[in-house]
Amino acid sequence: MMPPTDKNHGCPVVPPDLLSNLPENVIDAIVIHLPLRDAVRTSILSKKWRYNWCRLPELTLDQALWETTDNVISPTTRFTNIFYHLLTIHVGPIIKFTLAIADLGNCPKIDNLICFLSRNGIQHLVLQFPKGNLYKLPSSFFTCFQMRHLSLHNCSINPPPTFKGFDKLVSLELCGVTIHSRHLESLISHSPLLEQLVLQSSIFYHVQIEAPKLRSFDFKGRIRFISVRNAPLLAKLSLVNGGYSEKAGIRDTTKFIQSFHALEHLHLDYSSVRFLANEVSEKLPTALNCLKRLHLGISLVEQDVVSFALCLIRSSPYLQDIEIQAYERFNPATSDVMNEILGLKSVEVEGFSDVTLNHLRAVKLKGITGTKPEMQLIKLLLAKSPMLAGMLIEHGRGNKSLEARLELVTELTKFQRASPKAEVVYKGS
Incomplete structure (x- = not known):
């Protein structure tokens, strides 16, 4: 096809270069x-x-960047080449930088890269290294004074004595990171604007946190002692304790829980509940009026665990969503029959005559096998929740026969429901 011609001069008209004319x-x-x-x-x-x-202003160096059909050149060499081009050609600030490489190994050029970023206004930094190959952060890392968001995976942090923290830091994520508890506490306390904190897959035997702006705290790892002080804005707390010990725990659980006046979402796995379960009263002295979502892992035959869980429910008048993962754990000091009696007594409806869950709309119960304490808990929640819209019950891994499951469903239909709209769904495994 011939290009169009100008009628006045008879010359071909070249179509405009749309790409070049873009603003x-x-x-x-x-x-x-x-x-x-x-x-x-x-x-x-x-x-x-x-x-x-x-x-x-935003750069991402990950495995996809240099994956080609020809893998003769090592990842380290390819990374060095890319870094050289960035160092010599890039102009202007780098606001966000992500380095996520699975098989890079030791590369001294990374230190130079961190130094380069520290001089170019880095505000959002993500460093992800492979497990088992901790990268020791260089001294230049601690001069990134514009840092607002920091995510580190499999790194070693040893700040110099002169380091005073990142005073503009808003979010901090440490996964598989090695850092002394003292340095961690200093890093957090010297980040006065910190709102989001994630500590995962790391060993922190002692954690003391003081963060007046903190809104979300997600912990997953081993812990022997934890203290969260001066966190009046904390709205979301998640504790997944992979290293619970009978010798560990909270000295004053009531004081610990009640210090979170703005708490809206609380997630505690089984080990964390055991970690926190202590001598608690039936109800906290001051209600958790902001708590809306409660996720717990419990064993309904451990009385201290059940008492702690019920204390939280009693003390949270505005709960909207409850999720409970049930476990079959027994106290070897007592018989199975005695364990079940203790669990059953704890969740009797008659013991909740002064409690009504007026705002509860959704309940999810997982790992249910049909024990008497479990059925009593279901009965309790149905009887005390006039606004309940739905309850999902997921069967556990127990070898219950089909006949036994049908009996469970039949029993469920007999329970009185405070909410005429409550829909109960049973999901077998």
Whole structure:
């Protein structure tokens, strides 16, 4: 097909170069949303696009960046080549940088990269290294004073004595990180704007946290002692304790729980409940008026665990959502029959004559095998929740026969429901 001609002069009319005529801000918006390799390739589109990628404020170096059909060149060499081009060609600040490489191994150039970022206004940094190969952060890391969001995986942190924290840090995630408890406490306390804290897959025998702006705290790991002080805004707390010990725990559980005046979402796995379960009264002295979602892992035949769980429910008048994972755990000091009697007595409906869960709308019970304490708990929640919309019951792994399960369902239909709209769904395994 021939190009159109100008009627006045008879000359071919060249169609406009749409890519080159795009506004600069539009080009930047397109390039920043592309993977880095594709962003670099845009340099061949036109002269106007040639160096736009060099101004990218957000960069991601991950495995996909240099995965090719030819793997003769080692990842370390490829990373070194990419880093060299970044160092020599990139202009302007780098606001966000992500390094996520599974098989890089030791690469001294990473230290130079961290130094490069520290001088280019880094605010959001994500470093993900393979397990078993802890990367020791260089001294230049501790001079990233503009840092607002930090995520570290499989790193070793040993700050210099002169380090005073990141005073602009808003979120901190440490996964598989080695750091002394003293340095962790200092890092958190010297981050006055910290709102989100994640500590996972790490060993922290002692954790003391003081963060006046903290809104979300997610912990998963081994713990022997934990203290969260001066956190009046904390709305979400999740504790998954993989290393519970009978010798560990909270000295004053009531004081610990009640210190979170703004708590809306509480997630405690079984080990964390055991960790916290202590001598608690039937009801906390001050109600948890903000708590809306409660997720617990419990054994209904351990009286201290059940008492703690029921104390939380009694003390949370505005609960909207309850999820309970039931476990079959028995106290070897007493017989199975005695365990069941203790659990059954704890959840009798008659013991809750002064309690009504007026805001509870959804209940999910997992691991249910049909024991008497479990059925009594279901009966209790149905009888005390006038606004309940639905209850989902998931059967546990027990070898209950089909006949036994049918009996369970039949018994469920006989329970009185305070809410005429409550729908009970039983899901067998």
